Amino acid sequence: MKRYIIGIDLGGTNIKSAVYSAAFEALVERNDPTEAAAGPIFVLDKIKRIVVDMLAELNAAQEEVKCMGMGIPGLLNPAEGLSYFSPNFPEWENIHIVQEMQKVFSFPVFIDNDVRTNLYGEWRFGAGAGVKNLMLLTLGTGLGSGIVMNGAVLYGETASAGEIGHMNMYREGRPCRCGSSGCLGRYVSAVGMVRTFTERLAEGRSSMVQERIDGKIENLTAQMISDAYDAGDGLAIEVMHETGQLLGFGLATAINLFNPGLVVIGGGMSAAGERLLASAREIVTKRSLRVSSQACTIVTAQLGGNAGRVGAAFYGSGRLSGEISV
Numbered sequence: 570m571k572r573y574i575i576g577i578d579l580g581g582t583n584i585k586s587a588v589y590s591a592a593f594e595a596l597v598e599r600n601d602p603t604e605a606a607a608g609p610i611f612v613l614d615k616i617k618r619i620v621v622d623m624l625a626e627l628n629a630a631q632e633e634v635k636c637m638g639m640g641i642p643g644l645l646n647p648a649e650g651l652s653y654f655s656p657n658f659p660e661w662e663n664i665h666i667v668q669e670m671q672k673v674f675s676f677p678v679f680i681d682n683d684v685r686t687n688l689y690g691e692w693r694f695g696a697g698a699g700v701k702n703l704m705l706l707t708l709g710t711g712l713g714s715g716i717v718m719n720g721a722v723l724y725g726e727t728a729s730a731g732e733i734g735h736m737n738m739y740r741e742g743r744p745c746r747c748g749s750s751g752c753l754g755r756y757v758s759a760v761g762m763v764r765t766f767t768e769r770l771a772e773g774r775s776s777m778v779q780e781r782i783d784g785k786i787e788n789l790t791a792q793m794i795s796d797a798y799d800a801g802d803g804l805a806i807e808v809m810h811e812t813g814q815l816l817g818f819g820l821a822t823a824i825n826l827f828n829p830g831l832v833v834i835g836g837g838m839s840a841a842g843e844r845l846l847a848s849a850r851e852i853v854t855k856r857s858l859r860v861s862s863q864a865c866t867i868v869t870a871q872l873g874g875n876a877g878r879v880g881a882a883f884y885g886s887g888r889l890s891g892e893i894s895v
């Protein structure tokens with residue numbers, strides 16, 4: 570009997586893996602360092618070993634596995650199982666992940682973008698459960714997003730729909746890896762907020778974080794800004810407020826376009842919670858269509874680091890049954 574579903578969330582730092590029952594109860598969970606610098610073949614071999622180990626722990630045969638879903642950062646082709654490019658992974662180019670997995674596993678394997686597997690997780694099992702129209706934004710090192718409309722995840726022509734992080738906020742702003750500049754993600758992300766803060770310090774502003782970073786600006790983190798905010802630091806309050814406002818302007822446009830009932834904010838930086846979201850909500854209320862903003866709630870994610878792997882398992886299962894088409 571096919572009773573197991575495997576979910577893998579490949580991140581730049583950690584590989585989060587689990588084996589689930591058919592009802593998506595976690596039976597085994599593992600977190601392993603990615604060791605991304607060792608290259609794609611090393612990382613994929615590591616994932617294979619993790620899966621073999623997890624199945625051994627359950628005394629399960631490959632024949633008992635229904636399928637495996639994997640969330641992979643970067644641009645990819647989910648229909649072909651091909652990863653074009655992945656940020657933070659050196660030499661990661663045109664990697665046939667599904668083919669590679671199929672060399673050792675007899676069960677079907679499906680890949681999707683990691684933000685979308687997070688979206689599946691929060692939508693089916695977390696903050697978005699039961700909602701028909703929602704958006705997930707992941708605020709981490711960068712800014713990612715995925716969209717559910719009328720009960721289906723949007724993919725688009727090249728499976729790259731929902732890239733709110735590349736919405737232009739300034740005609741000529743900070744350069745972005747996408748080739749454009751002034752993109753929302755270059756400001757509203759951990760890296761973006763740290764950069765804004767750094768620019769203000771360079772302009773001669775002062776903050777209590779200066780003592781904590783020991784004169785080395787590269788030691789500054791988004792968490793330090795959040796801590797300084799709580800301690801009443803003027804510059805931290807200002808930068809957090811501005812970052813939240815800019816998030817609000819981006820969301821106002823996205824809400825006008827997609828009319829979601831719920832916006833879920835996830836990723837490491839969502840820990841800033843109301844420090845960031847209060848300013849975002851204020852702008853959304855003022856600047857998006859009233860009928861749309863009144864129907865939309867903005868909340869933080871519920872599943873934290875688990876959303877990606879359970880979402881990947883759900884996605885794999887949906888691809889297998891045909892309920893999810895890409």
Ligand SMILES: [Zn+2]
Pocket residue numbers: 734735745746747748749750752
């Ligand atoms: Zn961009």
